[in-house]
Amino acid sequence: MAPDTSSSNGNASNLPSENGFLDSLSLLNSEKAVKEVIEQPLVEGIEGHLVEFSEAMRTVGKVLRRAADGKASAQAEASEWKRKYELEREKNLQLENKVLSPAELHNNHTEKNIENSAQHLEPMHETKEQPQKYRGKYGIYSHEVLWDKEQNSCSNVHSKLLRKASFKLHWSCKGEKNDQHKHDVVSFEKGNITTAERSSKQICLKWESPPQTVLILTKPNSISVKVICAEMIRWLKEIKLSIYVEPRVRMELLAESSYYSFVQTWKDDDGVLLLHEKVDLVVTLGGDGTVLWAASLFKGPVPPIVPFSLGSLGFMTPFHSEQYRECLKSILQGPISITLRNRLQCHVIRDAAKTEYETEEPILVLNEVTIDRGISSFLTNLECYCDNSFVTCVQGDGLILSTTSGSTAYSLAAGGSMVHPQVPGILFTPICPHSLSFRPLILPEHVTIRIQVPFNSRGHAWASFDGKDRKQLGPGDALVCSMSVWPVPTACRGDSTNDFLHSIHEGLHWNLRKTQSFDGPRES
Numbered sequence: 001m002a003p004d005t006s007s008s009n010g011n012a013s014n015l016p017s018e019n020g021f022l023d024s025l026s027l028l029n030s031e032k033a034v035k036e037v038i039e040q041p042l043v044e045g046i047e048g049h050l051v052e053f054s055e056a057m058r059t060v061g062k063v064l065r066r067a068a069d070g071k072a073s074a075q076a077e078a079s080e081w082k083r084k085y086e087l088e089r090e091k092n093l094q095l096e097n098k099v100l101s102p103a104e105l106h107n108n109h110t111e112k113n114i115e116n117s118a119q120h121l122e123p124m125h126e127t128k129e130q131p132q133k134y135r136g137k138y139g140i141y142s143h144e145v146l147w148d149k150e151q152n153s154c155s156n157v158h159s160k161l162l163r164k165a166s167f168k169l170h171w172s173c174k175g176e177k178n179d180q181h182k183h184d185v186v187s188f189e190k191g192n193i194t195t196a197e198r199s200s201k202q203i204c205l206k207w208e209s210p211p212q213t214v215l216i217l218t219k220p221n222s223i224s225v226k227v228i229c230a231e232m233i234r235w236l237k238e239i240k241l242s243i244y245v246e247p248r249v250r251m252e253l254l255a256e257s258s259y260y261s262f263v264q265t266w267k268d269d270d271g272v273l274l275l276h277e278k279v280d281l282v283v284t285l286g287g288d289g290t291v292l293w294a295a296s297l298f299k300g301p302v303p304p305i306v307p308f309s310l311g312s313l314g315f316m317t318p319f320h321s322e323q324y325r326e327c328l329k330s331i332l333q334g335p336i337s338i339t340l341r342n343r344l345q346c347h348v349i350r351d352a353a354k355t356e357y358e359t360e361e362p363i364l365v366l367n368e369v370t371i372d373r374g375i376s377s378f379l380t381n382l383e384c385y386c387d388n389s390f391v392t393c394v395q396g397d398g399l400i401l402s403t404t405s406g407s408t409a410y411s412l413a414a415g416g417s418m419v420h421p422q423v424p425g426i427l428f429t430p431i432c433p434h435s436l437s438f439r440p441l442i443l444p445e446h447v448t449i450r451i452q453v454p455f456n457s458r459g460h461a462w463a464s465f466d467g468k469d470r471k472q473l474g475p476g477d478a479l480v481c482s483m484s485v486w487p488v489p490t491a492c493r494g495d496s497t498n499d500f501l502h503s504i505h506e507g508l509h510w511n512l513r514k515t516q517s518f519d520g521p522r523e524s
């Protein structure tokens, strides 16, 4: 075929072999087709642009080959994930079938004939459309919360789970009757963005079956606490509840009288790890420190905590110990308003560790993690990153990463804001920064914060967790912190807002000032 020289611009579409090329191009959906085109012998006397065109086709061929390779490996990966997913699903179904339904669970409890004041139990809806036995339509069931943990746990949770009381959580806003829990906070129907659903609401806990087991945790070395604890144990036994205390407390009780031999305890750390499977309710007798202590015993899910105030301040302890009977009666009966207090999970990553993932055990804090200069007389030098973005370098005494519950503790003393405990956020509060403009920050709950001790740091830094367990951080070491999935549910006396305002008024005398007198100068 002779080249058509009528074309002045040398456009490929005007070539004599135009139709042959175009047909081939339209069929070009495989590397093979491209290869065929490339391998066509070039016509004698072909012009430069034809050579260029053939080069271009060669490049297209390479790209298509790479795309085909990529697609094949993506397909292989997808089918591997699908296989893993199917396996996981099958495993879950088998596990679900092994466990009693919540209705059966409830029957178990009633059979045990536990004396408990009026329970208004709602039957759980179990239909064919709702195969997940623990999924609540209008809230979350306790089993659902425990279910995730079970997947990670090597312990035999299922058999133990059956002994636990089940409950259901409801979300509500003042003035709003609809307590349906929705995960969609933002809607963007028809292109309009609205935030109709609040991410954080007042939460209400309803028992689905009566609580049976109470763990009492007490502040050590306090006579008043010992007296109330002994009295409470006797009363709880009268209303047929099982009682757990710490080994130290059991020994103290038995030293008083052998009557207390029915009180249960645990032997070692493994016993502590299993507590959440046995305990329906935790009662604390002490101050905020005892609530922190209670939270620290639970490395995963935490049962609802009823904190009685037997300390000096008590931001997290709204209940009066003198009225423990009325208060516990109403809590055992439910429903209870609760504050879901977020915890931070902290990992110390050692420079010596070979990989990022070779970390020490995560530590959960209810108040805060503090990184300070400890006994070192040098300024701390801490590089801070938020989701890998550089935030700042802390040069001063240190930094507090606090939950909103901890906002009224050390962070407050270092100049941080007081934040309602139900606000989802992480407070980033410097301690005595040596700069004029370091204002505290509040970061969103979903971020991961990394505090790095740089290699050129003059001294070591020290991390402490809710004021305890100091760990040294050397140059190159880091602390990584994010929101934990295991909050601490504490019972409210009123509701979470009421209790929070009450605590800052009573505990801190917040903004207390004598009211200005009526008589005096006035605007004319």
Ligand SMILES: NC(=O)c1ccc[n+]([C@@H]2O[C@H](COP(=O)([O-])OP(=O)(O)OC[C@H]3O[C@@H](n4cnc5c(N)ncnc54)[C@H](O)[C@@H]3O)[C@@H](O)[C@H]2O)c1
Pocket (backbone or CB within 6 Å): 287, 288, 289, 290, 292, 311, 312, 313, 314, 315, 316, 367, 368, 405, 406, 407, 408, 409, 410, 411, 413, 465, 466, 467
């Ligand atoms: N300068 C300070 O204010 C400072 C210094 C160190 C530790 N702390 C706080 O102490 C906490 C440990 O408490 P502890 O009882 O085991 O030790 P602790 O016995 O030394 O008590 C510290 C004080 O902090 C109060 N507190 C604890 N948590 C609180 C909270 N969430 N809101 C308001 N006040 C709170 C306690 O009631 C107590 O009065 C740490 O988590 C830290 O927040 C504060």
Ligand SMILES: Nc1ncnc2c1ncn2[C@@H]1O[C@H](COP(=O)(O)OP(=O)(O)OP(=O)(O)O)[C@@H](O)[C@H]1O
Pocket (backbone or CB within 6 Å): 217, 218, 219, 220, 246, 286, 287, 288, 289, 290, 291, 292, 293, 310, 311, 312, 313, 314
């Ligand atoms: N069961 C416990 N075992 C060991 N330590 C505990 C226990 N309960 C509380 N603590 C510790 O005892 C300390 C004091 O406890 P708490 O804050 O409850 O009492 P307080 O200091 O008298 O109260 P306040 O802080 O309101 O004045 C805290 O550091 C806390 O961690």
